[in-house]
Amino acid sequence: MRVAVVGGGISGLVAAYRLRRALGETAELILVERRDRVGGILRTVEIEGEPVDLGAEAFVGRRPEIPELMRELGIEEQLVHPAGKRPLVWSEGFGHRLPERxxxxxxxxxxxxxxxxxxxxxxxxxxxxxxxxxxxxxxxxxxxxxxxxxxxxxxxxxxxxxxxxxxxxxxxxxxxxxxxxxxxxxxxxxxxxxxxxxxxxxLPPPSTTPVFGGLRDGYGVLLDALRAAADVKSEIGTAATRLARTATGWRLDPVGEVDAVILATPAPVTAELLRAVAPEAADLAAGIDLASSAVVALALPADTALPDNSGILVATGEPLRAKAFTLSSRKWPHLAARDVALVRASFGRFGDPAPLSWSDDELIAAAVEDLSTVTGLDIRPLHAVVQRWPGGLPQYAPGHTARIADLRSATADLPGLALAGSYLDGVGVPACAATGTKAAAALTAQLG
Ligand SMILES: Cc1cc2nc3c(=O)[nH]c(=O)nc-3n(C[C@H](O)[C@H](O)[C@H](O)COP(=O)(O)OP(=O)(O)OC[C@H]3O[C@@H](n4cnc5c(N)ncnc54)[C@H](O)[C@@H]3O)c2cc1C
The missing domain is CATH 1.10.3110.10 (protoporphyrinogen ix oxidase, domain 3)
Structure with missing residues (x-):
């Protein structure tokens, strides 16, 4: 049994892990990832010697997927929750309380x-x-x-x-x-x-359960645990370029013949890989627009008097370039204990790819100036890291639900092929993980 999972983001890693659990140790699982690292939009780096997430930094904790995975993988002690502070909305030159209910x-x-x-x-x-x-x-x-x-x-x-x-x-x-x-x-x-x-x-009924969860040492811990438990042969730095059917299964270039394949790639890549085998599905996937974004992580002196809020969101039409600030050291108690104050500045809204083309220095300068504006503080970073996410987020445009239902039925008659990814059932990490589980279950049922 030889199964390929294309795309080493959370969707693909969860799919590979679930396949390993279902198919046992003798199955050959190949993870094909274009970049030189796994994780996709989950990326943890060290800043001032401590882990910091540059992509997703939280998950909806009321959904079961991520806490369940953490328990299964024996890393449940990593689960952390925000302090429960409210964000502000910056509008017309003032920070307002984010509306409740x-x-x-x-x-x-x-x-x-x-x-x-x-x-x-x-x-x-x-x-x-x-x-x-x-x-x-x-x-x-x-x-x-x-x-x-x-x-x-x-x-x-x-x-x-x-x-x-x-x-x-x-x-x-x-x-x-x-x-x-x-x-x-x-x-x-x-x-x-x-x-x-x-x-x-x-509206859901009011609840005291924390809405969000996170990992104390960043998503990298989950990625490492998933990869180890999935026990995959990793083809890192390898882009899947073509998918075709064979008499008994699939041919995936450049990996070769496999019995089954999970495409856990972004919608445009999935569209290209499906083009020869399911042209209608390819058109549906290709019709999904994407938004690009960038994150600037700033390490500030620990005594920087940031407001006592989890973040500051920016209303559209304001004369700022950042769209939001996560005041990470205020939001997460485990980060408050660090030697620096951490802030993430986010840029990029659908239809405005400009920030992606700015140089690192321009992005950092915009983050510092805008953070100074919304906090009234003299912001002097000790360290700054820029991460761009081109096309990182699919847009769930009107008609998206019907498009995905059509896409699923257009691939339903292709045995040994399953789809996972952030364009299917929700962009959040738990929803992506759920698509990986669903894809693995569909293949397992077919492969017996
Ligand atoms: C800045 C940012 C912040 C976010 N914050 C949060 C958050 O706090 N909480 C939350 O729940 N969600 C958050 N999200 C959303 C969430 O992180 C993503 O939707 C999710 O991580 C996507 O996972 P994925 O595996 O489906 O896709 P990806 O992570 O995009 O993975 C797809 C993988 O496929 C690979 N690939 C592409 N083409 C090929 C090819 N031809 N061959 C092989 N491999 C290929 C890519 O390199 C990539 O590694 C955030 C997103 C962004 C951009």
Whole structure:
């Protein structure tokens, strides 16, 4: 039994690990990864001698996938939770409290966004339940189109965009309601008479469980444990270039013949690899847009008087270049104990690839200037590291859910092929891990 997993990000590593558990030690598993390291968008580096994540730095802790994996791999002592501080939203020259009780920034009541938006917008939100709502059951539209019409532009730019910018490097106008906010789409499908009503129905009940989790020494610990447990033959620094069917299985260039293959690659790469074997699926994958982003990790003197917030998100349209700051030393108690204060500045929203083309010095200068602006502090980094993520985040545009359902059925009649990745069921690390598990289970069922 010879199985190839293409793509060594979290989706591919989890797929390889699950295959090893299911197929046993005799199966030959080959991990094909284009870069010279595994992890994809998970990357931990050392800054001032301590590990720091430059890609994802957290996961939704209310989902089971990552804590379960950590338990299975014996690294559960690495699980950490944020201190529970709230972020601010930077808008019109001030840091405002991030609205509470919202669904991805969409409020269920005007009071949530009081202080962040003007009186006319508050009046519009209050009056919204009295205006007839048109929503086609089973349909879709961008989050921006829906929220702008019901609650106004300022709610879009100051409350929704900053959150979608964090999750998808997207904008309310590039992200669809059904894929990003399935519980909201379900409430609208059920006939909620207003957006206010639909958000109230879709909001999860208040809970004291921490929303997020992380790894004390960074995602690198999880990557190492997965790779060791998967016991793969690693083809690192090798790009898969072509996939074709054979009489009994698959031929994957440059690896050779395999019985089965999991494509855990970004959507455009998956599209190219599927082109010859499933052209319709290739077109569907190729139609998914991507957003690029960059992270500047700053190590500051430990006594830098950062605000007592987990981060500062930036409303769209503000005269800043960064879209968000994670005040890591405030957000995570385990980082507060370090000898330096850590801040991550994030750049890049869908449709604005400019920051990717800036030099490291320009990105660092923009991070320092913008952080000075939003904190009012004289920011003097001891150390700065730049990481670019070109095309790192797929956009879940209106119609994305239907596109993925079509893509899955267009590959369903190809035995020995399974898909995983961040463009399928959610961009978050737990959702990616779940696609790896699902792909491995599908292949295992076929391979017996
Ligand atoms: C800056 C940033 C911050 C984020 N923060 C968070 C966070 O805090 N929490 C969270 O849950 N999510 C976060 N995300 C999202 C999450 O990190 C990603 O969606 C997830 O890591 C993607 O995993 P993946 O394995 O599907 O894809 P990737 O990590 O992109 O892995 C795909 C792999 O395929 C490889 N590859 C590409 N082409 C080929 C080829 N031809 N042959 C072989 N290999 C190939 C790539 O080199 C890559 O290693 C963040 C994303 C970004 C960009």
């Amino acid at each position: 919202t669904l991805m920034g969409i409020p269920a009541a005007a009071e949530s966004v009081a202080g962040l938006v003007d009186a006319a917008t508050l009046a519009m939100i209050e009056a919204e339940p009295n205006r007839p709502l048109t929503w086609v059951a089973g349909g879709d539209m961008s989050v921006g189109e829906l929220v702008r019409d019901r609650f106004g532009e300022k709610v879009v730019r100051r409350s929704v965009d900053p959150l979608l910018g964090g999750v998808y490097a997207g904008l309310a106008d590039s992200i669809g309601v059904r894929a990003a906010l399935p519980t909201l789409a379900a409430a609208l499908d059920r006939g909620a008479a207003s957006l206010t009503r639909a958000v109230s129905e879709a």
